[in-house]
Amino acid sequence: MKYAMLIPFLPLAAFLINILFGRFLLKDRAHIVAIAGVFASFVLSVAVFIQVAGGATMNSDLYSWISSGGFRVSVGFLIDPLTAVMLIVVTTVSLLVHIYSIGYMHGDPGYYRFFSYLSLFTFSMLMLVTGNNLLQLYFGWEAVGLCSYFLIGYWYQKQSAADAGKKAFIVNRFGDFGFGLGVILVFLVVGSIQYSDIFASVGSLQGKTFPLFGYEVDLITLIALLLFCGAVGKSAQLPLHVWLPDAMEGPTPVSALIHAATMVTAGVFLVARFNPLFSLSPTAMAVVAITGAATSLFAATIALVQNDIKRIIAYSTCSQLGYMFLACGVGAFGAGIFHLYTHAFFKALLFLGAGSVMHAMAGELDIQKMGGLKKHMPVTYWTFLLASLSIAGIPGLAGFFSKDEILWMAYNGGMIGKIVWVVATIVAGLTAFYSFRIIFLAFHGSFRGTHEQEHHLHESPSVMTVPLAILAVGAVGAGWIGIPQALGGGNWIAHFFEPVLGHPHVHGTHAEEYMVMGISILAAALGIGTASYFYVMSPDMPKRLTERYKQIHTVLWNKYFVDELYDAIIVRPTKWVASTILVGFTDAKIIEGIVNGVPSLIQSFGMKLRKLQTGYLQHYGIVLIFGLFVLISIAFIAGTKTH
């Protein structure tokens, strides 16, 4: 299975070709190279998946990267069921987004640049998921963050886009700081950062403590929480979620690929990859579960009232990532990754659908100004509807199976599990509501935009609608590999993951499982019903509710004022320190004082010294003779002393 090592490097080759020759040679043909690279990776990934499904795994080093004393790092590849599924997710969505971008980015002056970054991103993400050691994971982790920064700020002329890129990068610094410390701590206590070495020695670390600020902290909990810090940043969980909605300033295909399907799920992948470590620490597991549940509820409530179509979907992503974390937190790592896999399809589809809508609406994002798009863009409508049904958890579709697997596992997950199950079920209802709010406001009713916009409405070209259709197939059918036993399926995916991710012990009966399912279907139906009541049957209802619960609406509309809070406690103090202390004192007084002070000192000394040169020959003569006198005196004194 050595060919699996080729998978990340094909997009890298495409990136190099595009970045070197794209600007002058390839220009608007840049997509050919990029798509060729990612398509080849996709084919290889499918081959790998088939082999892994047949029971094969691989863990081999390609190249010795760093070797310093006891510290050895290699560029190595670990192919197991978890990696195989991630490979399928990354390459499939990446390929479809590449194809979609041909239409979406058509005529953009930075066309080659866009495809270069997409290829670089795909390479980084594949390195992240295939690595067999923490440093390679960290490399991919930072590289996808860098690509995310490039692509959010792709339209760098736009101030808001440039700012959003910086925000994403800086917010991620906070999480990655913890992650970096986690990697170092792992090396300190294990002496290696190869996964195989780490997992082999986690058992022996159990019960050990680590001194931290004078306290003895449980070592495994500490490592797990430090690693989780990175996951929180990358996967936009509370309290580091603020960058993801702003990241929507980037081109929509980027939002679909990076900020929905792949990069943001890296955090879930990390937690799942380190499941042997996490599952040994009940504290860390509880933190993961509660963070996930809190984020999913928090983001879902914000999504209820927003009007920007991409931001609603971004908050939905946040919320669904929370779902994956809460699954991991109750020990159902397999269910979390299963949801990651189905989510990639329907969320990428939602974003690409939103991109198609924006394409028709000339960049308009406000769903209040849309309406009645159904008859103008039928393919977009039907695929968007399928994705919404899938995310809402309508039985038979992909989202239903993964979501119910999570709910069922949470229900069985003890006390914390029961709490997060309640939260998750509420979130399921909210998800259905806000998803169908988009459907009803944007696609049903009558058009509310300007006349020119209405005249311009059209279905997107087939290069954009075909990826939508393919993703719609995934949004419908991707979940069929995980049909639970209660519904007569084999839950193939759970067995597939079992060697890597384990399978939590389930006490519940089939009857209870039916009840959990029923409640979640009821929540979904309630959400969709409320949305249709609010936005189809009595359209003035939302307005009246807004009037009555003005405070709640203000809080939700302003996203719980988190951005304002961070601005007040972090951004403004930092800027104050920068402008007053660093610029005003350190820079102006100390650095510039030294830089300007030395020459001016020399100059003033020189001004005094030049007075010595009077131009009178006699003065020079006197100095000369005085010098002679001094020399002779010294020689004379020295001469008498030696004798």
Place this chain on the structure above:
Amino acid sequence: MPIPMEWYLGLGGVIFAVGMFGFLVRRNMFVMLLSIELMLNAVNITMVTFSHYLNDLRGQIFTIFIMTVAAAEAAIGLAIIVTLFRNKATIQADEIKEMNG
């Protein structure tokens, strides 16, 4: 009786002192040049004296060299002074101080 060495050295010292004094107090460039010549020749006297008393000819060879250099120096110095006078209409050293700092 032979003249003692101290007399020669005394003569050299006196001439050197005259030259040095002349160089410092006179403003006329010709006289300053003459004073320099006096100092050089005072040194020559000292060298020849030592050469004779130490039976070492190197002192006298040096003297020949110094006289040659002094002649060249005088020629160049006079030429400079003449040119200076053409441009400035003066050879008073205290009136020429363009090279001050």
